[in-house]
Amino acid sequence: LLSVLAPLQSQDIFETQTVEDIPCAPLIGNIGARHTQSLNGTWNALIDPSVFSLNDRFHYLERNYKPEPSELVEANLEDGLTLRVPGDWNTQDTRLVFYNGKVWYKRDFYVKKKDNKRYFLHFGAINYKAQIYVNGEHVASHTGGYTSFNCEVTKVLKEGENLLVIKVNNALTSDDIPTTSTDWMNYGGITRDVDLVEMPAQFIRNYKIQLAPKSIDRIEGWVNLEGMPTGSVNLEIPELNIRKTFPVTDGRARVSLDAKPELWSPEQPTLYTVRISAGPDAVEDQIGFRTIAVEDGQVVLNGKPVFLKGISIHEEAIGANGRASSEREAAELLTYAKELNCNFVRLAHYTHNEYMARQADKMGILVWSEIPVYWSVNFASPAVLEMAKTRMDEMIARDQNRASIIFWSLGNETPESEARNTFFGNLNKHVKSLDDTRLTTAALIFNEEIQAMARDYYFPTLAGKEFDVWDIEINDPLAEIVDVAAINQYFGWYYSGFLAAAANLPPYQARKTMLENIPKIRFHVRNNKPFVFSEMGAGAKRGKTADEEDLVVYSEEYQAKVYQNQVEMVKQQSGLVGMSPWILKDFRSSMRLYQGVQDYWNLKGLITDNGERKKAFFVLQDFYGSWGAPTV
Template sequence: MQLLAYPRETAGLDGIWQAIPDQYEIYKNYFEDFAGEDVTVPKIYEPDSSRGSDRPTDFNITDGRSVRIPASWGEELPEFRHFEGWVWYATQFDRSLGADDGRTFLRFGAVNYRAEVWLNGERVGTHEGGFTPFSFEVTDLLEAGRNDLVVLADNNRYEDGIPNEATDWFNFGGINRSVELVNVPDTFVRNFKVETTLSDGHVDIDVTAWIDGDPDGTVTVEIPALSVATDLAADGGSRFHDQVSLADSDVDLWHPAEPTLYTVRVRHGDDTISDQVGFREVTIDGSDVVVNGERVWLRGVSLHEEADGKGRALDSEAVRERFDWLNELGCNYARLAHYPHTEEMARLADEEGILLWEEVPAYWDIDFGDEGVRELYRQQLRELVQRDWNRASVVLWSIANETDHTDATRNEVLPEMAEYVRDLDSTRLVTAACFVDERADGLVLDDPLSAHLDVAGINEYYGWYYGDATDMEQFQEQSDGTPIVVSEMGAGAKWGNHGSEDDRWTEEYQARIYREQIDAIADNDQIAGLSPWILFDFRAPFRQNEYQRGYNRKGIIDQHGRKKQAFDLLRRFYRSGEVPQS
């Protein structure tokens, strides 16, 4: 169960750390190989091990390169921008940051891609997956005075990884999100989940809490603004649950137009944890996405998690800038592609009233037949869902992007993953980004996975890679079929490159593709939303022609924040509901 840490007061370990690139991946066994004596592996993590005059060594955790944490290492060390492999990180902190009594956990927001962690020479644990948080209990490893923390970050690309070796985004290595100590009592609230359903003039709020330790006494949930205070019932082991039913006239439901949040507080013994939660219900009705009984057409855009000069280590300013752009466009929705973005995105979306599509990087050619890969797949889904299941803004869990729908193994595994997500959280919609197929009678969604999805995304690039932008008029509408979101469409353009609407890579060409695509789908009742590819240009190593030079140029903003013509065209469509003609 994911450790819910964001609402707690934590002891941050961000700041200046030491970093040592290890291109040959040798230092882990360095002393065993060259010391000439039986020295255990943890010796290498003792900061004074290389300071004796009898023998010099080449590696010392207190004498690396000074870097900020969180950060992508290529932004901190530009000479290592394209480095893929091992980097050792180290820092020291005082014992006073840990709990005087009770328990202490070491939590990482994300390390790309594999992490191995030592504290005071003792191996704490490992984690695989570059975008989700993980934690280890370190209560018994803390020492009086100085404590030495070492992290091996490995951003190699792996055939059996998720994502695997091939992606169309940059592989930002490093400790990309914050590191913190979480101090809790011996028995504490590890996580809780709030689920909302609407029925017969009532708002039913289900609360489930997980207690870590030895539950003794009551577990209470409070919603002060609604005068709710009730005890949760034991539901087996560490799980406690109850439902509160309120008249709908007493509750201001969360909605993109009015994103109301309530303080929800869970208590057990000496531990109290609270969060800001919105109450809302998301369902489908025929081909419509429905929030609180009201049809919502998803006016959105896709975006990656990176910023010029920051890599994937976004600060609050960069997160805020994204929402400024979304609001300027008139969006009520955003697709966070192709992996979990920082938790702060979902929390700010709660405040701003932006609906979110969140996904895991089951992208392109995943080895779905490997049981280890499937377990990693479930782990990444679980870590994302348990992190964000209280975010009212999150309405779509995406389980995959552009996977091969002719692969029989994939067609067995992905429906299982859809059900796995529903078992974790039944109150949101499950989706995936699929391909559109061409048939004699037009364009269709022929992916067998679509029968297992609540909402189907389709990625299509008519007018750019193939066909004409107007070809989407041929998409065969099923007015009561699965809601369709055009999860990707668009064209490349370099900011400031102008010409005619027929000249590729110009702003004018990109704007024409947007105009014709929007016109082609505007009257299709099965299409429930749009998230063009993409909000801003992002780094992509295999995009190397004269207009790209290592960037995917399909952004409607460039990497420096300069808007292209397509930005204004999309803004006018979203704000007026009418297709701009020029």
């Protein structure tokens, strides 16, 4: 085969080198309020699993290419597979269920080009790596599967029909974020909206308009302009009778004004229409104003302590449709959170689509938003740190005006090391330099502390000793770096399993002892740092029932029992400012291999993929409905 491919390569049909990356343009904020033409729909596609890449300059980059009958053709992008955009490819073709590799996408679109306008292609997200070609020209590259990006196409765009081809590759390496191992499906493809954006020759690129930190009567921020180095920016908030002009220097205006807005909160999610105009451009947003801070070991919203009654959510649509990408799907997921009496959601483990935070703004739900620094990334690599910073830049550039977002999360369950601590120190500093109106957090694991707990309490308990409390000290330096520590804990699921195995205990006895003692567990985080339980839970297959006493794992009764005991612990736990159990909905994971039970699904959901509630759903709902910890 190689002897065949070698001459082909020299004939420019295949190539083994990667094409050079072309940077994207800085993000245009608030894409939903701009002049856009949707390119969503049915696209042509071609699965390209070979290690040899089809040459990027080959004929399929041309429109309506018709080969001569005598011409040897080895690839085309039409007359075969089609894929829905937005959408993951995994749920659209059985050949792609577990696929990690390249897929080409292609579509035509029609443009009525106007003079004095600039044109951009905007992508809500493409997982993982994308090379964008317009009318045969390579216009941009992007890496990272969960954030928005855009590229300018003014010069390559033609009046009339245009051709857009995108090479997408969702193969990950140990130098990526995330790496190859994740407990979720590595859904590939153009997973969010695609739009052609028409902008005036000079325009408002992006802006941030928020309350100044800890101030309820001062609005601050900035407006970035494109093609307008000097001049002025107008800001209007009609409901507050505000109409002010700010001078522009070096393409940027600083905003600062006195105001007394009604504060945004879960109880009263007030949003104001904010209108920004400059030169020929104007943009309107719906913005809420609130403050968030840590004071005396508590999370304080608008000056009052709040207990975060949350749930974790993956970006998966209810109803077996893979990735969620629409406003309706965002609303459906968050409606379940509301039904649980939540005031908080953890959007795990990567940045969710823009509709989620916008919907949370409207519904009054506080949000934890994160980037996929998950498990062991290559912390020692400067390039990986740069990649993490870029992910943060993109997430913050898109969502910095959402009142609902209170946490930027730096990472999840990262094993401790010098390199990792330095990495997070740098990343935290970077986030703080971009945004001082929100808190930082990171979800921790604590293996050594579990071993200590087993030695000091669990095994002695099994041997007949009795304790009033089981104390666990969290020593991870990452807890000191961030504003609010977050703890993932699985007493009711994994720990009794591996401790039992380590001590050669029968599973029933090991599990029963752990489960019964959950209410006695007390966490202590150094320096009175507030913390949340960012994960806790157990798996259950909906419909699998058992006698509660039998501790049958994967039964709904067992999952409910874990939640009951966890809730008892939560009630006694000082320093705890909230929780987001794992997880709202069962989700696909190629790591879950228990056939007949899991079948590639993580079953820790409180609801099934189709939205049916399991018993534990009602345990959490009752707790949140009645828990009297300080709320706003």
